[in-house]
Amino acid sequence: MLLFLVLSFNPSHANDKVKTLDKVKPANDTLKSNKRKNTKTTFAVTPPVLKATGDQLYCPLNSINIVTSFTISHDPAELGTKAAYIQISSGYSNGLDRIQIQNPATHPSIVQGWYPNEGKLVLSSPTGGDVSYSDLEAAIKDVVFSNSSATASGTRTFSITIGQANYLPSTQHYYLYEPSIGITWTAAKNAAEAKTYYGLKGYLATILSADEAKLIGEQASGTGWIGGSDQETEGVWKWVTGPEAGTVFWNGTASGSSPNFAFWNNGEPNQQGDEDYAHITQPGVGIRGSWNDLSNTGSLTPGDNYQPKGYVVEYGGSPGEVPLEIATSTKITIPVATPDPNPAPICDSGSFNFTATATTGATISWYSDATGGTAIHTGPSFTTPPISTTTTYYVDAGCDSNRKSVVATINHTPTAPIAGQTTYSNCGPGPVTIEASSNIGQINWFEEANGGTSVHLGNSFTPTISANKTYYAEAANNGCIYATRTPVNIEIYALPVVTDETLPLCQGQTIILDAGLEGMTYLWSTSTGEATQKIPVSKGGTYTVVVTNSNDCSSTKTIIVDEHLVPQINDVVVNGTTVTINLVKDEDYFEYSVNGNDFQSSNVFYDVSGGLHNAYAKDKTGCPGGNPKSFVVLVFPAYFTPNNDTFHDVWEVTGIENYPQAQVTIFDRYGKLIAQLTASKMSWDGTFNKVALPASDYWYALKIDDTQPVLRGHFSLKR
Template identity: 70%
Template sequence: MKNIKLTLFSVLFSVLSFNFSNSNENTKTFNKKNVHFSKPGTHSKTQQKKSSFVIDPPKLIAQGDQFYCPQTSINIVTDFRIDHDLSETGTEAIYIQISSGYSSGLDKLELSNPAAHSTITTNWDATAGKLTLTSPTGADVLYSDFVAAIKDVVFTNSSATASGIRTFSITMGKANYLPSTQHYYEYVPSIGITWTSAKDAAAARTYYGLQGYLATILSADEAKLIGEQASGTGWIGGSDAETEGIWKWVTGPESGTVFWNGNANGSTPNYAFWNTGEPNQQGDEDYAHITQPGFGIRGSWNDLSNTGDNSGNYQPKGYVVEYGGMPGEPTLQIAASTKITIPVATPAIDPTPVCVSGSFTFNATATAGAAIRWFDATIGGNLLANGPTYTTPTINTTTTYYVDAGCESNRKSVKATVYETPAVPIAEQETYTKCGSGSLTIKATSNIGTINWYASATDQTIISQGTTFTTPTISSNTTYYAEASNNGCTNPTRTPVNIVIYTPPAVTDETLPLCQFQSIMLDAGISGMSYSWSNANETSQQITVSKGGTYTVLVTSPEGCQSTKKITVEEHKIPQIARVDVEGTRAIIYPVTAEDYFEYSVDGVNYQDSTVFYDVPGGLQTAYAREKSGCGGTTKQFVVLVFPPFFTPNNDTYNDVWEVTGMENYPQAVVTIFDRYGKLIVQLSRFKMSWDGTLNQVPLPASDYWYALKVDDSMPVLRGHFTLKR
C-alpha cells in the first residue's frame, strides 16, 4: 500500500493575491465579480489585481458497490453527488475510468440514454478504459448536469465467462485515479527527455495542490493502470545508479525502497514488473522505463541509460507523474470510486457416490456478500434452495444440480452420483478344459460395471479385473470366482468358473531299424486312443511299413487331448565284403558299402566296429561282416602268410625248420631262398614246404638268408629275410 501521509485541513477564507506564473494544475480562485478555474497544465486566465478568496475544490461522493452478471448492463453508481462552493456551478469535464480489473475489448462504459443529456457528449477511450464527459460546445457543464449523466453511465462486459472486480474512478481532473492507492497518475509526453530531466519536471508539477514525482509502482493494479491504460511509454522513478544491481525507488514517499536485486534472473522483496530478459545492463543502464507498447509484455519495464536511444523502441517518449502520498498534503475528494464484483459460487467437491439410492448434501462458497442459489437446470430451471448448503431428496439415479451466486451465466454444475448394483456375472463357460499344465483365458460379463476375479468364494483379494482373465500356469483342476462391481457397488453373489486339466497321452519318440528287403511294424504305444498317421493314411494303433523314413502319429485321448509321436525308420542294408587285405598279421576288411550299423569279426565270435584286425593267426582265415540289429551278414576267407624271422635247426623240436605258415593254401606258391650273396639255396613248394638249414645235406652256417615268395601271377612277389641260428 502507498504510504499516504495526508493531513486534513480546513481552508481558511482569507484575502490572498495569487501569481499563477508557476502553477500548472487546477487551482481554483474567484473574486466578487469573477469566478473561474485554471485549466490543467495552464496558467490562470487573468491575473486579478483585486483581492481573491481561496475556495475548496469540489467533493465527489459516489455510492454503488454492486454485484454484476456478465453480458448485462449496470449503472456504475447507485447515487452520486458533487458538493461544491456555491460560487462554482460547473466545470469542463468529468472522467470516469475502469481503474482496476479492466478487460480491454470486453469492458465498456457508456451513457445509457444520451438524448436525456443534451448538454453532455461522451468519448470512450478503449485503450485507457476511460469515458470522458464534456460539453459539445466546449463550455463548462453544470455540476447538476454531470450528476444526472453519471447516474446514467452504465458498464457492460460482452464475455459470458467474465470474472473478478472492476473499480470505477470518477474524477474532475485528467489524471487517472486509482482508488486502491487514492493517488493520481498522469502521462506527460516528451520525446527524448532524459531521466534526470523527467525527474525534475515531474517534481515541478502539482495537481490540485498535490506534489508530483516520477511514479513509483508497488502493485499490479498500479502497473496495469500506468503501463497498459496510459497513452504511451516513459520514465518511472526507479534506479540502480547508487549501487549497481540494487534497484530502488528514488522519488516520492517511497524514496530509498529496494524493489529488485540483480539482473534479469534476480528477485524482488515486494513487487516488480520487468519485461522478459530485463533488466539487462546493456551499457550504463541505471534507470527504469515503461516498455514501448507492442514490444514485449504490455506495460512492463526495462532499464535504460539516462538518455535512452535516439529513436526506436528504447527512445524515451515521456514520463509518468504520480500525485499523492507526500507528507503534509491535503486530502482531496475530487475523485470518487465505486466497484462492481462479478459474483462466483464455488462448490465443494461432489459428495461421495452411493449405491442404489440416497440423499446428498452439497456445499458451496461465494464471493463475499453474494447469495448462493441452487437450481435443477443450467439455464432457468427451478430454484431448489438458497444458502451455502443444499440437501437433495432421496434419488435413485445420478442427477446434476447447479449453483450460482446470483448470475445465471456463472452457474456451476455439481453431481449426485448414484451407482446401480450390477447383476450376477454370467460366465462364458461354466467349465473350461485344458490338456496339460499352462494358462488359459476365461471370461465373464455383467450388465454394468466391471468383473473382479477371486481365487475362492470368500477371498477378498482381487487377483484380476476385467471381463477376461488370463490365469497363471496351473497343472490341476482349479476354480476361479467372478464378482460384478460397479464403482464400489458389488453384487455379493460370485459366479464360479471351473477349469479341468486333462493329461495328454504319454508318447515317446522312437528310432527303429528296417532290414533291407523286409517290413516292420510301427506302434503308437498307447491303446484306447484315436490315431492318425501323417504319412501312412492309417488310423490304427499299429501299421506296417517297408521303407525307411520319418513317420508321425497324432494320438488323441477321449477328452480330446493330443500328443504326437515320431518314429524314425532307418533302413539297414545287408553288408557285403569286397576284399580282405593282409599285411603280415594285420588284416583289413573292406565292405562294399560301409555303414555305421555294420560290425566285423575274424573269428566269428568277437565283433567290432573297426575293420582293422591285428595279430591274426597265420593260415586260412574267415572275415565276418553283419548288421548290428540282426538283419543279416556275410563272410569271406583270406590267408595269412607268416614268415618266421629265424629258425634253429638243432633237433630240439623247437624251430628246427623254416616254413611259411599258410602257404599250403596256395598250390602254385613257390618260395626261393638265397644266401647273402644271392646264391640259390633251395626252393619250397607244395611238394617241399620247409627247409632244414642244409644244402646237399651239408649244414649251412648261421647267417641271414633271403626269400622271395611268388603266390601266383595275380599277386606281387613277397620278399624278406630271416636268420639261421646255430
Template identity: 65%
Template sequence: MKNINFLKISILLYILSFVQTYATEKKTVDRNLITFKNDTLKSNKKSHSKTVFTIDPPVIKAHGNQLYCPQNTINIVTGITISHDPAETGTQAVYIQISSGYSNGFDKLELSNPALHPSITTSWDVTAGKLKLSSPTGIDVSYSNFESAIRDVVFSNSSATASGTKTFSITIGQANYLPSTGHFYQFISNVGITWTQAKAAAENSTYYGLKGYLATISARDEAKLSGEQASGAGWIGGSDAETENIWKWVTGPEGLANNGNGTIFWNGLSNGTTPNFAFWNNNEPNQAGDEDYAHITAPGIGIPGSWNDLSDTGSLIPGDNYQPKGYIVEYGGMPGESPLEIAASTQITIPEAIITSPKPICDSGIFILKAISNAGTINWYDAAVGGNLLGTGNTYTTPTISSTTTYYADAGCEINRKAVVATVNKTPDTPTVYSPVYRCGAGTVTLQAASNMGVINWFTTSTGGTSVYTGNNFTTPGISANTTYYTEASDSGCTSNRTPVNIIVYTPPVVSDEEIILCENQTVMLDSKLSGMFYKWSTGETTQTISVSTPGSYSVEVTSPNPENCTSKKTITVIEYKKPIIKNINVNKTTITINLNNASDYFEYSVDGVNYQTSNTFYDVTGGLQTAYVKVKDNLCNINETTQHFIVLIIPAFFTPNNDFQNDFWEVTGMENYPQAQVTIFDQYGKLLAQLSGSKLSWDGTFNKAPLPSSDYWYVLKIDDTTPLFKGHFSLKR
C-alpha cells in the same frame, strides 16, 4: 461540508467584491489566480501583477457497492456528494474510470438521460475505460449539476460470461485514480525525454497539493491502470544502475524506503524471486546495451502494459517502439501528505457461483452438491434459465437419481448460473468367459472375456491386486500347473464383479524320438510304446505298431483319451544297414587294408572271424592264405556278413643256414598259394643262383651244393603274368 472560518469569510467577501467588480468580464474566478493548499502556482505571470487565492480542493463522497448481472445496465452510484470550498462552486470536468477489472471491448460507461443534463457533454475513452463529463462551452459546471449527472452514469457489460469485481473511480482531475492505493496516475507526453529528465520533471510536479514522482508499481491493478489503460507508454521509476540486475524503485515512497536505499522488486534470478511485484515483458530485462531504466512497453509489443529495460535515452530513432514517448507520474503516499479526497470510488460485483464438481457414482444414489458465492446466497435450480427452485444454500442434496442430471447454482444472476453435473455411470455387466480352459503341457493360454461396455481387466486374485493385463483377449505367461485368473469390466470408475477363469493343464503322452535299424532286405517293427491311446501314423495307419521295409522318417501322433485329448508326436528314423561289399584287399607285406564299395561307420572288420575292429587296416598279419570278414556292428545284421580270401606273402629279410633249425632256409611264405609263382635269386653281380617255384619253395644258401658266403642277395618274385614283379634283397648270414 467543512465549516467556514473567519479567514475564509473574509476571502469570500473579497472574492465576491472582485467578481462583482468584473462581472461583465468573467463569471467565475480566474484559475490562473487560484492555487490549492501546498500546491505550486502554475501561472507564468508575475505574482505582483495579480492577487492569488488559496482554497481547499473539493471532497467527493460516493456510495454504491452493488451486485451486477451481465448484459444489464446499473447506476455506478447510489449516492454522491461533492463538498467544495465556497470560493469554487464548480469545475469544467469530472472523470469516471473503471480503474480495476476493466474489460476492454465489453465494459462501458455512459450517461443515461443526457437530455436532462444539457450543461454536460460526455466522452468515452475505450482504451483507458474512462468517461469524461465536461462543460461543452468551457464555462465551469456547478458541482451540483455534476452530482446529478454522476447519479445518471450507468455501467454495462455485453458479455454473458463476465465475472469478477469492477471498481469505478470518480475524480475531479484528469489523473487516473486507483482506489486500492489511493494514488493518482498521469501520463505526460514528451517524446524523446530521457529517464533522468523524466524523473526530475515528475518530482517537480504537483497535483492538488500532492508531490509527484515517476510511478512505482507494486500490484497488478496498478500496472493495468498506469500501463494498459494509460494513454501512452513511458518511463517508470525503476532502475538497476546502482547494481547490475538488482532492480529497485528509486523514487517516491518506495525510493525513500530502507533508509533511502530503495525497494528491490527484481533481483535478477529466474522469474524475479523477490516478494515484490514485477511485470516484465517477454525476455526482459535483457540488459542489451547497458539498459538500466524501466519503461512501459509500447502498445502492440508483447504483453499489454508490461515493462522493458532501456538505456537512459532509449531508442533515438524517431517513431521507434523503444523511443520514449513520455513518463508516468504517480501522486500520493509521500511523507507528511494527507490523503486527497478529490476522488471517490464505488464497485460492482458480478455474482458468481464457484462450484465443486461432485464425483461420479455408479448406477444410482444421491449427491451433495457444493457451491460458494462471491456475493449473496446460492439458489439451486433444475434449468439454466427459469426452472424450479430446488434449494438454497452452499449445499444441495439431490434425490436418488439413476441417470446423469445437470443442476444449476445461481449466485444472483440467472444469466450467470453455473451447471453442476451429477454424473451417474452404469456398471458394466459381469464379464462372460470361456471356462475352464484346457491346455496340454506347459505354455501360454489365450483367455477371452466380454462385457456390454467398458474395458476388461485381468487379475491373479479374486479381489484387490493390480491388473496384469487390459483387453478382451489375454495371453498368459507360460504356465505348467492348474491356474485361475479373474476378470472384471470397468467403465468410468464403475467396476463389475470378477469372474474366475480356470486353466487346467493336462500332461500330454510322454514319447521320445527313436532311431531304428533296418537290415537290408528285411522288415522292422515301429512301436509308439504307449498303449491305450489313439494313434495316427504318417503312413495313415492307426495301430500302436507298424511294420516297415524301407528306410526314412516316420511319425506317429499319440493322443490321450478324453477329457485330456492331448497329443504328442513321436518321430522314428529308420536307418538302413546294407550288406558290406568288399571292393579289394590291399596287402602290403604284413599290413592289409580291406576296402569296401559301401564303406560306413556301422561296419566292423576281422581277419580271423573272431576278433573284430572298427578300423579296416590290420598289421602283422600271418602269411599265407587268409580270410577277410566284414559285418554290421554288434551283430545287428548277422546274415549280412561278407568274407573274402586274400594271400599274405612274407619275404624274409635274412636267413642263417647253420642247421640250428631256425631260419635255416629262405622261403616266401604264402607263395604256395600261387601255382604260377616263381622266385629267381641272384648275387650282387647278377649271377643266377637259384629258382624257386611250386616244386621247390625254399633255398638253402648253396650254389651247386656249395655253401655261399655271407652277403646280400637279390630276388625277383613273379606271381603271375598280371601281377607286378616284386624285387628286393635279403641277407645270408653264417
C-alpha cells in the same frame, strides 16, 4: 474484477505547489514552497470533493448505473472544470466492458468520449470550455456500465476524478503518462520528481500489484520509464523512486525470483550490457503492459520499439501528504454461486445435500432447470428429496446466465455375476482365460470367496496357473457391489509326455517311426495322415505326430529322419604317393580307405605304396557303402646303386606293370637314348650295350598310353 470511476477537475491546479497555511489565502496572493520536511499543501481555491456510493451486484448482458448517489462539493470561486474522467480501473475486460451516458440527449452541455484501450470515459464541453460541476453531477449519475458476455465474472471498480491522471482506488494514488520521445531514464526521474498534482509530489511510478500494473501499463495512454533499477547491484531489481524506494521486487535474470510483484516480458530482464532501468514494453512487443530492461538511453533509433516514448508519473503516498478527495470510486460485482464438490454417489436411492458459496450480498437459489423456472430452494445448502436416478440441479446467485450445475449421482447395484463356464480346463500349466459378466458395471476377480484384494478388473481374466484353482467373480458398479461372489473353477490336465528323436535312415531302406506312448490317439504329419502309433518311412525329413490322451490334451513329438546317402566315388586323384578320393557328394558321415580295412574321416591319403589299389567309401553308421574304384600309384625311385648287393641294384617304376602299353625311355644328361623299358622289361641295370655307365643323373619319360600325358623326371645312378 474491479471497476473504477475517475473524475478530473480543472488542470490549472495540477501543478500548484503551495506551503501549508492555517487558512486558505486569497487567489492573488504569491505562493511559495515551504522547504520544511513533511509540509502540507493548501490551494488558493479549495479542490472539489467527490463523493459517490454504488457498490452493487450486476448481471451480464444488462446495464447498470455506476453510482447510486454522487456529489461534487466545490469552492464557490470555481463553478466548473475542463473535464471529468471515469475509468474502469480494476477488472477491465477490453472489448466487452463499456461505460457511457445512458441518455446523452438529456445532457446537451456535455460530450462523451470512450477510449477502449484505457477503459476510460471522458466527459467534456462541446465548446472546449469548462463544464459546470452541476452538469457533471447530473451526467455522471446517468453513466451506465454494460458487459456483452453472458459468462462475465468478477468485480469492476470505477474511478471518478476531475483530474486527468488515472486514479486507482486500491492505492488511492494517481498515475499520469507523460510523452517525451527519446527521454533518458535519469531525465525522466528528475522530470517526474519536479511535478506535482494538486499538491501531491510526483515520482517515477512504482508497481506492487497486478491491478496497479494493468492500469499503468495496459490501460495507460502510452508506455515509458518506471522507477525500477538494478544499477546498484546487478540482478537485484529495486524500486528506487517514491515512497517504495529500496523495495526489492526481482532477483536474477529471466529465470529469477520475485520477492514482490513483477511483470517482466518473456525473456526479461536479460541483463545485457548496461540495461539497468525498467521500462513498460511497447505495445505489439510481447505481453501487453509488461516490462523490459533498457540502458539509461534506450534505443537511439527513431521509431524503434525500444526508443523511450515517455514516462509514467505516480502521485500519492509521499510523507506528510493527505489523500486528495478529487476522486471517488464505486464498484459492481457480478454475483457468482460456487457450488462445493458434488456429494459422493450413493447406491440405488436416497437424498443428497448440496452446498454453495456466493459473492457477498448475493442470494443463492437452487433450480431443477438450466435456465428459467422457479427456484426450488433458497440458501447456501440444499437437500434433495429421495431420488432413485441420477439427477442434475442448478444453482445461481441471482444471474440466470451464471447458473452452475450440480449432479446427484445414483449408481445401481448389479445383479449376481454370471460365469461364462462353471469350470474351465487347461492342458498343462499356462495361461487360462476365464469370463464372467453382470447386467451393469464390471467384474472384480478375487482368490477368496469373501474379503481379500482384487487381482483383476474386467469381464475377462487370464491368469497363468500350474495347479487346480478357484477364482471368484464379484459384480461392482461404481462402488455398488452385489453381496455374493460367483466361483469359477480351473482344472489342469496332464499332457502326454513325449520325447523328440533323430534317427538315421540308409538310402533305399525303410525304418519304423514310433510315437512312443500306447493307448493314445495319433495323427502323423505325413501326406496320408496316419493315425497309428508306428509308421514306416523310407525318406528323410522331419516328421511330427500329435499324441492326444483321454482328457483331449495333446503333445507333439518331432522325429528327424536323417537319410544317409550311398557314397559314390567320382574319381581318385594320384599326385605322387598322395591320393585323394573325391565323391559325387561329400557328407560328414562318410569315411574312406585305400585298402578296404583301414578307414579314416579324411579323403586324403599320404605315402601310398606303388601299385594297383582300390579306393573305398562307406557310411560310418553302418549303412552299405558304394562300389570301390581302382587306381594305380607309380613310384619312380630317386636313385639306384647297381653294385650287386641285392639292394637297389636296378632302377624300375613300381606299378607300371598295371599299364601293359606303358613305355619308359631313359636318357643321359646330354639327351642320348640309353634304355627303353616296356611291359616285358621294366627295369634298368645301369649299363649301355652291357657297359656299366658312370654315376650321374639320368632322365626318364613315361608314356602310359595315347590318352595320358607323358610323365618326365630324373634320378641318380650311384656307384
